[in-house]
Amino acid sequence: MEVSIFIADDHQLVIDGLKMLLAQAGHINISGEAINGLIAEQQIIKLKPDIALLDVRMPEKDGLKVLQSLQHKGCTTKCIMLSMHEDARYIKDAEAFGAKGYLLKNVGKVVLLEAISKVMKGGTCFHTIVQTEKNQTVFFTPREKDVIGLLAKGHSTNEIASLLFTSQETIKVHRKHIREKTGATNSVELLIKLKELGFDV
Amino acid sequence: MEVSIFIADDHQLVIDGLKMLLAQAGHINISGEAINGLIAEQQIIKLKPDIALLDVRMPEKDGLKVLQSLQHKGCTTKCIMLSMHEDARYIKDAEAFGAKGYLLKNVGKVVLLEAISKVMKGGTCFHTIVQTEKNQTVFFTPREKDVIGLLAKGHSTNEIASLLFTSQETIKVHRKHIREKTGATNSVELLIKLKELGFDV
DNA sequence: ACAGAACTACCTATTTTTAGGTATATTTAA
DNA sequence: TTAAATATACCTAAAAATAGGTAGTTCTGT
The missing domain is CATH 1.10.10.10 (Winged helix-like DNA-binding domain superfamily/Winged helix DNA-binding domain)
Incomplete structure (x- = not known):
């Protein structure tokens, strides 16, 4: 089945690369792209892609905030976060905010395509990290x-x-x-x- | 004519994306890839690709250092730097160290392909930046x-x-x-x- | 041989940060 | 309605950072 995917990343070259990479897969079509969070949010609401790949760190509005907004507005697009940060808090937040996946940018295309496949079947794909004792929630007022x-x-x-x-x-x-x-x-x-x-x- | 290109970037997903993107161009073949500077340097010396795309920020050895080492060892591979930083100093350093180009990661695939083409013809392609008065060289011992x-x-x-x-x-x-x-x-x-x-x- | 740069080291003095303490009004949650 | 959490404010005291100075040695390039 055909899967429509939206890509949001602040680097055009990364977007272009991902587009090529996904297009290669055959069953995927790219419904749109954005180089900042605000545009991403608007476009995703408008285009209603099956999946959105959201970079966590983006100008205007970061990926987690876009995720929150989309959930709040009842958008049904399944979001997979892309990040450079292997951080427990980010991943927990993403999951809490309703993301379907969280991948590090250092994964290869195979992992990405598998994650997309999993998510399309209703599953999730969160990058498992070595979660040591630390990272006990630090809370600030x-x-x-x-x-x-x-x-x-x-x-x-x-x-x-x-x-x-x-x-x-x-x-x-x-x-x-x-x-x-x-x-x-x-x-x-x-x-x-x-x-x-x-x-x- | 066929152009062989080596890709070095610390994010596998970026590498995979670039590979797809370049493969699309038809006349380009990817001779190798690396996710850190040390491996990049070794492989480039060994494989002697026509062009190397070097991420500036990489683990083990950053792109500029790899560039220097390659020049020092008389490697003839033409290096194009990829960076997220629109910084005068980086660009100047890259040029001084013998890079053939310096592109920001927020350029699109068209610019990248053009840059490759230019460099293959013996030219250079440095990202022109809005160079305001500031950025007067700060130098540290x-x-x-x-x-x-x-x-x-x-x-x-x-x-x-x-x-x-x-x-x-x-x-x-x-x-x-x-x-x-x-x-x-x-x-x-x-x-x-x-x-x-x-x-x- | 000389000039300049770099690294070293000490001086004084002020300001800021760090690290404890106590305490009170207000808000929040059980 | 208590108890806990939060924000507020003051206290002392030591340690660290900031900001200015001078000055000797070593290394490098002309």
Whole structure:
């Protein structure tokens, strides 16, 4: 049976490559493509492809957000996420948001075609990762996330306090809690650990 | 005429895509592929393809280093760099090291095929960028690069001094110079600016 | 041989961050 | 309606980073 697939990736060359790769398979037709999340979302809603391949990291709107929006709007297109990040949190989020699969970009075409086949048969295909003891959910409060966001932009405690209309002392406490939650002893280390945990910083 | 091409990229899916894309062109045959710089270098020397497509960012040995090694060893394969980074420094370096082309991954297949054609005819194809006043060459000494590398891993001045077998005072000076060169006032800001300048941090 | 660059090292001084503590008002959830 | 979580704010104290200075040695290229 003919399968229609939509491709969203921020690199045109990757899109072109995937198109060729999928076209090769014979039973697949490419219903559309997009180089950012916003266009992807609009087009997928409009074209209703059987499957959408969504790059996780995209401009305007990342793949997970597109996935959420599509689910929220009742779109029936089955989404397979493509990512460079072998990260538990991303994969869990993708699954939670209703993705049918999650593949790393370092898989080969065989794995991709198998995943598409599986998903079309109603199954799922999530990249299994070596899930060690760590990655125990680290949780941040909304305010802590505000602080993390500004920290990641290179702001000092003083600047963050001004931007969030609160005192330096308060921001100090938030920073302390954030460090304690991650086990980091300085800001650079903190940002590294946050990235490892899958946060967009 | 038949053109043999080697592909090096750290994502198998990108390789597979490019293979399909190039195979489509008819007159191109893929002589080999690699998912890291070291393997790429060995294979290119062994297989002597007409053209090598080298991803700039690769594990083990980045594309620019592979390019340098190949030139140094007198390899005649014409190298076209593929990159996600529209960065003056990378492009200049690539040209200086003897690359025949530099393309962003957001170009389409038409541009890629044209570039290959141009290069095969003895020409070059460098992605022209909007070169604003900024990007005035920021240069780091080898030792400064050592320090930057360890800083980016979250190490403190103290730790860096130990790792580089020198005194804290010396590392302080290096850090000061690095900040002065980039205009950053703290480490997080520094790393952000370095990334903007195209450094692998 | 000399100039310049790079690496080293120390100085002072201020600012910022890190690392503990306590405490209170407000909101959230059981 | 308690209990817990969140955001707020202040305290002390030590460690680290930032920002300026001078200066000697070594290596490299002219």
